[in-house]
Amino acid sequence: MQSASSRIASIDILRGIIMIIMALDHTRDFFHNTAMTADPLDAATTTPLLFFTRWITHYCAPAFVFLSGLSAYIASQKKTMKEASTFLMKRGLWLIIAELVIVTLGLTFNPLYNVFILQVIWAIGWSMIVLGLLMRLSFKAVLFTGLLLFFGHNILDYFTLPGNIWKILFTSFGTVIPMGGNRFIFAFYAILPWTSAMLLGYCAGYFFRKDATVEVRRKFLLITGSAAILLFIVLRSINHYGNPTPWEFQQTGFRTFLDFIDVSKYPPSLDFLCMTLGPTLLALAGLEQVKGRWQEVISVYGKVPFFYYILHFYLLHFLLVIAFFLSGYTAGDIVDPNIPFLFRPVNFGYTLPIVYAIWISVVAILYKPSQWFGKYRQTHTQWWLKYI
Template identity: 60%
Template sequence: MNTTSPYRVASIDVLRGLVMVIMALDHTRDFFHRTAMTADPLNPATTTMMLYFTRWITHFCAPTFVFLSGVSAFLAAQKKTKREASLFLIKRGLWLVVVEVTVITLGLTFNPFFNFVILQVIWAIGWSMVILGLLSWWSWNAVLAAGLLLFFGHNVIDYMKLPAEGPASVMWLMLFTSRGGIVPLNATHLIGAFYAILPWTGIMLLGYCIGRWFTRDFPAEKRRQRLIITGTALIAMFVLLRWINGYGNPVPRKIYPDLWSNVLSFLDTSKYPPSLQFAGMTLGPALLALAAFERLQHAKNSVLAVYGRVPFFYYVLHFYLLHTVLVIAFFVAGYHHGQIAQIPFWFRPADFGYALPGVYLVWAAVVLALYRPCRWFDRYRSTHRQWWLSYL
């Protein structure tokens, strides 16, 4: 290996690319499925197996992406001093917060007046990077301690009586408890707080700490063994906690009279906010996948690795492409300009949409259409060294 070339771990790029592709399925469903605005796809009483799977499989995306962001932050820090690495994380985190509120909200809503600002995963990643930058400036042990406390302990808040109104209630909502809370700014502008910051921060901090396993000098086979052990332990923790039906999720799982509904209920853990059970259910298999991808031949040349090397570029672009397709479908379906303004997404009436096969067709077309732009940007980044590229 040429030690002067940028060091990348192909398994990380492949897994990140896989979750980016799956993530686009959920956003395609939001825009195009006929019941996305009116029904819960995870409700055993009303869902179908295919609809449940379509939503449930995308649960793996956000925690895996946040975790790998932590791993990547650790690897990037190896080329900088502690001060440089910390300052970069803080600056990049704040920049991501601004991008979420502006560029990504606009891509999601197509509402130029920003009547509904959506705070999602990039918002949580941005603030988590700021926190990581501050903690890593102190020490790696501080990152580990804070990560373990947030990851395993944040569900203690489920047992606390929190303020129901006022600034304190908004603070708790933003930091810990948001389940899709709406915060009014004035009579015409709302904030949709969908990602509580600190539970996601715990996932990123532990990803940063596990980043030690992915350094150039760490033995690959030892890394595989640790990934398998840790992933298996997380899955076992999820099954145990879910079976006990106590700690680790904001609400206990529901018990149904039939086996199938109970299976669906067992797998329906809280993403908003991400519970300990949710993290075990998703990150356990993600770590096993990382271990499996370690042995892929020519992984760095795979299609998924292309998406995985430019995840932010892909993320922003896919919203604008999906929403552009939605605008076309809106007018083709016979809707008129008086029906454009909708909450949360313009050009998305509640009664609009297709059956699942149509959703999958749009998803596949959009993902394929993004391949060439992502490949171009991947090549551009690999041959250019402008400072702003490190923020994308």
């Protein structure tokens, strides 16, 4: 039998890895010279390193959403169902507000809020609200809804959905909603496909309960993770259902392979979720009994994911402002009408090696603040700490 604390430790390790990799993608967005002018996943034009730099970060959002559901199940074991449900809905509402106010400002540095950007925190917030409601029905209701959304949402690829509400729920990527007064909402994350990952993460938490054995849990993770990867390969090979865009043969076998694994994140397709969550489950199984100094370091980030997430955006954008002026730009260049981020002209940026150096520096800088906040949260009991 494995203790609850060691089981949670494996989650913290994986979440820490996710948070570190996630920062690479946002560093690329802010600092790479072609981030705003070229698609890094275009198999016909990209380079292997650029493709990998973008593609590896695909694992972050689905794994993070899945682990959020898993953590919700573990936390619910210490509360009544009503208490757990109510907390999830409150936290979900807080995350939606945080996306609109705190994350948007960190991304844009625009205090006038001409643009609101709805991304993963927004999707997690709504998913928590849905989970909180379904929990009040039954565990089976959570499982059934999760499976239905997970395997069935790509049916909507064959229909034209009317109105922005349907797009935001199922298919949004870059859905622009005018608010009047030169203000817009950019919806990048469709809610319900991401909700499926959280609901199934919650159900997977059943194997992390106190009386679950390591052997049973690892068997579940290995079988389901392998099955998800196999399903991805089969569906992608058939090239019909499971992803809105089929793969095509490219000029070389390697570039054809790149196109094969380039599946839709916006919205997350069934192929995308299988490709990313399959290895996530295998990683959870492999990290069950991992010990060492590196595990302790990575766990620091995994224990305070929201704190780190917010902080890394503001640090990156602050560094961007410095680089902006050092590159010779002036106050007249702060606003680019083609980009929602201030201090980020379309043609600004550096090569990938410099992007990687900035990424590593940002992760290193945030280690001590993350460590401090993790210890602070362990030794203090203010109510608001539960929401960060």
